[in-house]
Amino acid sequence: MQTATLAGGPARYAMATITGGCFWCTEAIFKRLKGVNSAEPGYTGGHLENPTYQDVCSGKTGHAEAIQIKFDSKEISYQKLLEVFFALHNPTTKNRQGVDFGTQYRSAIFYHSDTQKNIAEKIKSALGQSGQYKQKIVTEIVPAALFYKAENYHQNYYDNNRNQLYCKIFIDPKIKKLFENFKENLKAAD
Numbered sequence: 001m002q003t004a005t006l007a008g009g010p011a012r013y014a015m016a017t018i019t020g021g022c023f024w025c026t027e028a029i030f031k032r033l034k035g036v037n038s039a040e041p042g043y044t045g046g047h048l049e050n051p052t053y054q055d056v057c058s059g060k061t062g063h064a065e066a067i068q069i070k071f072d073s074k075e076i077s078y079q080k081l082l083e084v085f086f087a088l089h090n091p092t093t094k095n096r097q098g099v100d101f102g103t104q105y106r107s108a109i110f111y112h113s114d115t116q117k118n119i120a121e122k123i124k125s126a127l128g129q130s131g132q133y134k135q136k137i138v139t140e141i142v143p144a145a146l147f148y149k150a151e152n153y154h155q156n157y158y159d160n161n162r163n164q165l166y167c168k169i170f171i172d173p174k175i176k177k178l179f180e181n182f183k184e185n186l187k188a189a190d
Contacts, residue, residue: 012072013037013070013071013072014070014071014072014073014078014112015068015070015071015112015144016068016071016078016081016112016116017044017066017067017068017069017109017110017112017144017147018066018067018081018082018085018108018110019044019045019064019065019066019067019105019106019107019108020085020088020089020107020108020139021065021089021097021098021100021107022065022097022170023041023042023065023067023150023154024041024157024158024166024167024171025088025089025097025158025170025174026039026041026066026067026085026089027039027040027067027155027156027158028157028159028171028174029084029088029175029178030069030081030084032178032186032187033071033076033081033084033182033185033186033187034075034185034186034187035072035073035074035075035076036070036071036081036187037070037071038068038069039067039068040067040069040149040150040155041065041066041067041149041150041154041155042066042067042147042148042149042150043056043061043063043064043065043066043104043147043148043150044063044064044066044068044110044144044145044146044147045066045110045142045145046061046062046063046064046145047061047062048061048062048063049146050148051063051148053150053151056104057102057104059102059103059104062103063148064104064105064106065104065105065150066108066110066147069081076185078115078116078119079119079123082109082119082120082123083123084178084182085109086123086124086127086139087177087181087182088177088178089107090107091107091127091133091137091138091139092134092136092137092138093107093138094106094138098170099170106140107138107139107140108139108141108142109140109141109142110142110143110145111141111142111143111144112144117141117143120141121141124137124139124141158171158175
């Protein structure tokens with residue numbers, strides 16, 4: 001049985017929940033940022049209690065592959081997290097990221113407070129007006145919903161499976177882009 005949460009963790013940490021394609025990719029990116037205590041893959045935004053990966057992949061649960069990020073806002077801001085989010089996925093493709101398609105791969109920000117909602121709306125609006133994208137940004141900005149932790153084999157997927165073809169073709173380029181564009185926000189190398 002999976003654990004469902006809306007928010008939580010030690011008081012010194014804030015919570016962010018995002019969906020932007022495969023959660024293997026988003027987890028691999030966000031766990032490398034300074035101030036991020038954890039980036040946990042799971043499912044959110046749907047109607048089925050305790051969904052499994054197979055349930056979510058059916059496209060019938062309404063859930064998206066998500067990550068829930070616990071972060072120290074003294075080390076990294078919510079705004080910076082969203083800047084990374086928008087920079088490392090395509091927010092203009094509805095229900096699709098690369099070869100992954102279906103509602104479970106939609107672009108969405110699940111806000112945990114009015115402050116997070118306002119920040120997300122301002123960033124989305126500014127990006128939309130910037131001319132950076134030719135198409136409209138389709139990222140949803142919606143209230144946080146129950147979050148169900150994904151099965152254990154999805155946790156730390158990239159770090160445990162770097163030689164897998166999917167990781168090499170789709171995640172490695174995102175990690176490279178993260179290192180090139182956000183080096184000042186990265187954790188020290190282990």
